[in-house]
Amino acid sequence: MERSTSGGGDGxxxxxxxxxxxxxxxxxxxxxxxxxxxxMREMMALTERPDVISLAGGLPDTSTFAPELYAELMAEVAAxxxxxxxxxxxxxxMAATVECVVEVMAAEGTLVHPSEVIITTGGQQVIDLVCKxxxxxxxxxxxxxxxxxxxxxxxxxxxxxxxxxEMDADGMPIDALESTLDRLQAExxxxxxxxxxxxxxxxxxVTMSLARRRRLIEVARExxxxxxxxxxxxxxxxxxxxxxxxxxxxxAAVGRGGASDLxxxxxxxxxxxxxxxxxxxxxAPRPVLEKLNLGKQGADLCSSAxxxxxxxxxxxxxxxxxxxxxxxxxxxxxDLYRRRRDVMLEALSEHFGEGAVxxxxxxxxxxWATLDERIDTTDLLxxxxxxxxxxxxxxxxxxxxxxxxxxxxxxxxxxxxxQDIREGIRRIGKAIREQLGxxxxxxxxxxxxxxxxxxxxxxxxxKASAAGASGPAEDDAARAGEADTRLADVVALPRxxxxxxxxxxQDR
Amino acid sequence: xxxxxxxxxxxxxxxxxxxxxxxxxxxVQDGLxxxxxxxxxxxxxxxxxxxxxxxxxxxxxVALHGPDGEDGTVQGLLEAIGLPYTGSGPAAxxxxxxxVLAKHLMREAGIPTPAFRALRERSxxxxxxxxxxxxxxxxxxxPLVVKPAKGGSALGVKFARTGEELPSSLVGAxxxxxxxxxxxxxxxRDLAVSILDTHEDPRAGGAAEAGATALPVVEAxxxxxDFFDYESRYEIxxxxxxxxxxxxxxxxxxxxxxxxxxxxxxxxxxxxxVDLMLEQDTDELWVLETNVVxxxxxxxxxxxxxxxxxxxFDELLERILASALTR
Numbered sequence: 093m094e095r096s097t098s099g100g101g102d103g104x105x106x107x108x109x110x111x112x113x114x115x116x117x118x119x120x121x122x123x124x125x126x127x128x129x130x131x132m133r134e135m136m137a138l139t140e141r142p143d144v145i146s147l148a149g150g151l152p153d154t155s156t157f158a159p160e161l162y163a164e165l166m167a168e169v170a171a172x173x174x175x176x177x178x179x180x181x182x183x184x185x186m187a188a189t190v191e192c193v194v195e196v197m198a199a200e201g202t203l204v205h206p207s208e209v210i211i212t213t214g215g216q217q218v219i220d221l222v223c224k225x226x227x228x229x230x231x232x233x234x235x236x237x238x239x240x241x242x243x244x245x246x247x248x249x250x251x252x253x254x255x256x257x258e259m260d261a262d263g264m265p266i267d268a269l270e271s272t273l274d275r276l277q278a279e280x281x282x283x284x285x286x287x288x289x290x291x292x293x294x295x296x297x298v299t300m301s302l303a304r305r306r307r308l309i310e311v312a313r314e315x316x317x318x319x320x321x322x323x324x325x326x327x328x329x330x331x332x333x334x335x336x337x338x339x340x341x342x343x344a345a346v347g348r349g350g351a352s353d354l355x356x357x358x359x360x361x362x363x364x365x366x367x368x369x370x371x372x373x374x375x376a377p378r379p380v381l382e383k384l385n386l387g388k389q390g391a392d393l394c395s396s397a398x399x400x401x402x403x404x405x406x407x408x409x410x411x412x413x414x415x416x417x418x419x420x421x422x423x424x425x426x427d428l429y430r431r432r433r434d435v436m437l438e439a440l441s442e443h444f445g446e447g448a449v450x451x452x453x454x455x456x457x458x459x460w461a462t463l464d465e466r467i468d469t470t471d472l473l474x475x476x477x478x479x480x481x482x483x484x485x486x487x488x489x490x491x492x493x494x495x496x497x498x499x500x501x502x503x504x505x506x507x508x509x510x511q512d513i514r515e516g517i518r519r520i521g522k523a524i525r526e527q528l529g530x531x532x533x534x535x536x537x538x539x540x541x542x543x544x545x546x547x548x549x550x551x552x553x554x555k556a557s558a559a560g561a562s563g564p565a566e567d568d569a570a571r572a573g574e575a576d577t578r579l580a581d582v583v584a585l586p587r588x589x590x591x592x593x594x595x596x597x598q599d600r
Numbered sequence: 601x602x603x604x605x606x607x608x609x610x611x612x613x614x615x616x617x618x619x620x621x622x623x624x625x626x627x628v629q630d631g632l633x634x635x636x637x638x639x640x641x642x643x644x645x646x647x648x649x650x651x652x653x654x655x656x657x658x659x660x661x662v663a664l665h666g667p668d669g670e671d672g673t674v675q676g677l678l679e680a681i682g683l684p685y686t687g688s689g690p691a692a693x694x695x696x697x698x699x700v701l702a703k704h705l706m707r708e709a710g711i712p713t714p715a716f717r718a719l720r721e722r723s724x725x726x727x728x729x730x731x732x733x734x735x736x737x738x739x740x741x742x743p744l745v746v747k748p749a750k751g752g753s754a755l756g757v758k759f760a761r762t763g764e765e766l767p768s769s770l771v772g773a774x775x776x777x778x779x780x781x782x783x784x785x786x787x788x789r790d791l792a793v794s795i796l797d798t799h800e801d802p803r804a805g806g807a808a809e810a811g812a813t814a815l816p817v818v819e820a821x822x823x824x825x826d827f828f829d830y831e832s833r834y835e836i837x838x839x840x841x842x843x844x845x846x847x848x849x850x851x852x853x854x855x856x857x858x859x860x861x862x863x864x865x866x867x868x869x870x871x872x873x874v875d876l877m878l879e880q881d882t883d884e885l886w887v888l889e890t891n892v893v894x895x896x897x898x899x900x901x902x903x904x905x906x907x908x909x910x911x912x913f914d915e916l917l918e919r920i921l922a923s924a925l926t927r
Contacts, residue, residue: 466768471756474616475775527771530721534730534767 122229123251145516148483150242150294150457151507152363156424165405173401181397183389185211185373188404192418193373195407196359199419200326202340204375208351210384213395215324215360215372218384219243221391222285222320222356222374223250225383232276232283236264238460238490238497240294240322243287247492254492255283261451263300264288266307273315285318285356290338291326292456295490295502299454302335309342312354318380322358327422329455330430339375353377361403363457364422369399429457429506432513436505439514443521445528450503457506462487462499467527469501472520475527480519604636607921608657608683610674612643615666616755616776624896625663627903631917632661644668649677659924660685661917662893670893671697671750684924688892692867696890699781700749702866706887709865711858713887714877715740715784718749721774737763740784746770748777759785788880790820791845793859794873794894794902796916797923812863814856815905819845841901843908851878855885862887870923873902 169177184190190206197204212218219242227233229251235243237256247254255272257264269286276283286308290300300308312319321338342352352375360372374384388394411420436459440450450461463469469486476482487500501520505513609632611625612618622643629639640655642648644664652660660683668674672690679690688696696702700718707713717736723729737744746758746769756776758769773780794815821840844852859874866872873894877886894902906916 466771468768468772471772471775474755527775530724530771530774531767533724534733534770536730 123249144477144481144483145508145512145519146483147503147505147508147513147516147520148485149504149507151504152367152425152457153428153507154366154368156428157366157421161406161409165402165409168405169398169401177398177401179397181394181400183210183385183394185209185395186397186400186404189371189400190373192403192407193359193375195416196327196361196364197357197375200323200337200340201334202337202357203343204339204351204357208375208378208381210374210376210381210388211395211400212372212374212388213392214362214367214370215322215358216242216246217388217391217395218356218358218372218374219246219287219320219322221384221387222380223247223252224387224391225380226284226318227252232281233285233287234269234272234283235287235492236289236293236296238295238487238500238502239287239492240289241485241489241502243322244489244492252284253281256492256496259293259296259298261298263290263293263296263298263304264308266304266311269308270311273311273317283317285320286312287320287322288338289322289324291323291335292328292453292458294324294456295458295485295487296460297451297453297456297458298460299332299335305335305338305341309338309345309355313342313345317354319355320358321355324358324360324363325456327364328426328429328457330426330433332454351375351377356380364425365403365406365418369396369403371395371399371403432505432508432510433459435510436503436513436517439517443518445521445524447528448524457504459503459505460487461501461503463501463524464528464531465499466531467524468498470498472501472523472527476520476523480523482516482519482523484520604638605658605921606638606640606656607632608640608642608652608655608660609663610642610644610648610660610669611663612645613664613666613668614645615668616751617665620895620897621663621665621669624665624900627896627913628661628663628917631914632921635914635918637921644674648674649681652678652681652683657683659683659921661921661924662687663896665893665895667697667750670891684927686920686924687870688868688872689927692869693892695866696868696872696892697750699747699889700779702890703781705865706862709861711861711865711887712885714786717782719770719780719782721778721780733766734763736782737766740782743785745781745783745785746773747781747783748773749779749781750777786877786879786886789845789878790822791847791855791876791878791885792818792820792873792901792905793855793876794818794871794905795859795863795868796871796902796906796911796919797869797926798919812860812868814860815902815911816844816908817847817852817855818843818901818905818908819847820901841899841904843901843904847878851883851885858885858887862890866890868892869927871902871920 187206189211190209193209193211194204194206212221223246227250231252232255233247233252234255234257235247237258239256244254255276257268257272259265273283288300288308290305292299308319311317319338319342323337326334326337337357339352339355339357342355343350346353354377356377357375358372359375361369362372374381376384407416407418409417411417413420433453437452440448440459440461444450444461444463447464448461450459453459463472469484470488473484473486476484485502487497487502488494489497490500490502491497503517508516609625609629611621611628613621615621625641629641632639640657642651660678662669662674662685664670664674670693672693675685675688675693676690678685694701695705700716703713703716717740719729742763743759743761744766746760746766748756756773758772760766760769770780795812796815797812819842821842847855855876855878858876862874863872868890871894873891875888875891877888878884879886894900896903903913903916906913911919
């Protein structure tokens with residue numbers, strides 16, 4: 093318990109009067125007036141307690157990193173360069189750390205020159221710096237729907253207008269992107285950049301197809317738009333073939349063996365090593381990179397030298413198999429997360445009711461599940477948290493309008509032990525059944541009348557049972573070669589018959 | 601100024617209003633410290649009663665929003681251990697927190713409150729209550745407001761615009777409480793009247809004259825949303841507060857009179873905030889609910905209303921504290 097004993101105020105922390113309040117409000121920047129903490133976040137804060145199983149985090153599992161290795165690396169940094177580790181570093185990052193970035197990018201099949209890289213304080217800083225560099229109030233950012241919940245407040249802080257493009261099993265449909273761009277043009281609004289997470293999207297769990305990647309680059313080139321490619325999980329692929337990054341596709345299009353001139357690439361050590369290090373990076377066209385650098389000077393001068401040197405030391409090490417140590421660790425993580433993903437998929441099949449669909453990600457950390465459209469997952473979270481002790485991220489967090497995505501949820505499988513995944517999904521399933529049973533009674537339909545409603549909706553997961561529907565025209569030709577992989581990302585639960593739901597209601 | 605006391609500030613807890621309560625508590629602590637009191641801040645949890653017994657305060661300041669702080673639970677415990685506390689007693693807390701009960705009481709007493717019906721989750725399963733929904737819809741019309749019976753945050757408050765939307769609105773609201781209120785939607789202006797007891801602490805030498813006073817009316821004008829929702833209620837800038845509200849003098853007087861009546865009817869003590877609607881088409885005033893532990897944050901309505909009445913925050917705290925000792 094917190095205890096503060098104080099007497100005799102010195103005026104600090106004094107409560108503002110209504111007049112003062114009005115004064116502060118007048119002093120707040122227009123952009124911070126738009127900032128708000130949401131009710132949902134309040135609720136999320138309450139899930140951070142030991143008896144709550146949280147599938148809400150964006151966490152990798154750092155318990156798999158050997159403490160001995162951590163100690164060894166820190167000792168190495170101390171022995172070799174304490175003074176440098178404790179000092180400021182260059183804004184663009186330390187050369188040895190940039191080399192690590194080049195190595196990771198190469199593992200993603202993307203060749204970059206060290207001079208094109210800037211080290212940042214987590215990948216999140218890249219989003220912030222890119223907005224700082226490019227966005228004037230009212231400028232448009234085109235993003236996927238759903239999009240990374242953590243990007244939403246950043247976009248809002250810079251007063252961007254965000255246009256979201258509903259994804260399907262192949263990521264952002266490019267024809268929908270083009271019609272949005274056309275509409276914006278007709279309205280006299282020019283988007284500044286397209287924000288996408290092509291691999292194992294957060295929160296959608298889907299991966300942008302190769303054909304769409306190519307089309308996206310074409311569209312961006314035609315219309316002279318920048319693309320912010322957010323790729324935190326690319327190396328965490330559990331199955332299927334690696335797809336080229338947008339950056340490498342554009343670099344190839346530019347030719348001359350050079351760099352991309354319209355893709356800003358965002359990478360991070362958070363998911364392949366540790367989020368606690370707070371290290372990410374951007375690779376960007378030179379003029380943009382210079383502005384990012386200036387922006388970073390204003391934000392924090394440089395990222396931590398201590399953790400940059402830790403990374404450099406870590407990347408120089410060999411693993412037990414004699415390979416680069418960091419690559420062996422990524423393999424360990426992949427084995428672990430693949431298994432957990434499968435545990436979660438199995439638990440979902442067992443515990444989520446009919447009408448629910450979810451993505452089957454080929455990598456990354458998240459599954460996106462969509463329920464009967466009459467269930468609001470923000471309310472479901474309130475119920476599940478209170479009566480079942482389980483948490484997830486309600487879908488609304490991934491939409492800028494704060495309303496869409498209301499029957500979806502993001503589930504993290506990577507940072508949670510197997511038994512907690514099973515138990516967590518079981519608990520959510522119980523809460524869902526309770527709500528569906530109640531809905532059934534209220535509508536007198538004797539069960540989830542809207543079974544399939546969710547599945548019929550467009551969007552991530554929605555494609556699952558719409559397999560027969562014709563896909564976007566621009567992809568059809570390209571898809572011939574890709575055969576059935578386009579639905580491999582999504583799995584739908586077969587509908588149960590009416591007796592099952594009737595029985596379930598009696599169970600309550 | 602009254603004598604210095606050791607004051608336990610109860611705040612936080614595990615409700616959906618935790619962070620608001622922490623902010624209320626922090627403001628209260630600072631003010632009490634400025635007044636020369638010794639402050640013991642307690643984030644309410646499983647150790648609350650042992651901590652209270654161990655720290656031995658003279659009085660408890662309840663800045664705890666949400667179920668335990670507002671439904672009489674904490675008040676009952678404080679009475680059991682013989683510790684004076686601020687605000688209303690257990691019975692008034694129960695009457696105010698249960699919106700269904702409060703509305704029944706108001707209706708019986710002839711105080712205007714929007715037409716309503718209550719629905720228990722259990723009755724749907726066990727008594728076929730769903731069959732009564734068409735009658736309720738017919739009576740209340742659309743849009744109608746669906747609220748969890750308890751809970752001060754706007755989480756779970758839904759607008760059903762059509763009969764189609766009603767079942768999911770109900771299920772949503774049932775996520776927060778096993779009883780929900782269906783209420784006629786009153787379109788108009790959002791008003792709040794805070795009531796402050798003018799008890800003087802006889803030991804401080806003041807007159808022992810008692811009575812509740814209505815503070816100036818505050819109007820909350822939502823800036824963007826079509827609904828005065830949870831977020832805008834607590835965030836600076838999302839809502840514009842006008843105090844005193846720009847109303848016809850007779851409307852102000854009527855709002856204050858109604859608020860005082862409700863305060864007395866529900867048996868409140870010390871202070872409370874009564875929320876009303878001024879209906880756009882009819883100019884009628886309707887009482888929605890009463891909050892026994894109104895917010896004390898920088899954007900809260902009670903401190904603003906007191907400020908408009910020339911009662912500074914510290915004086916407000918002193919008066920609330922005095923009410924604990926005059927129960």
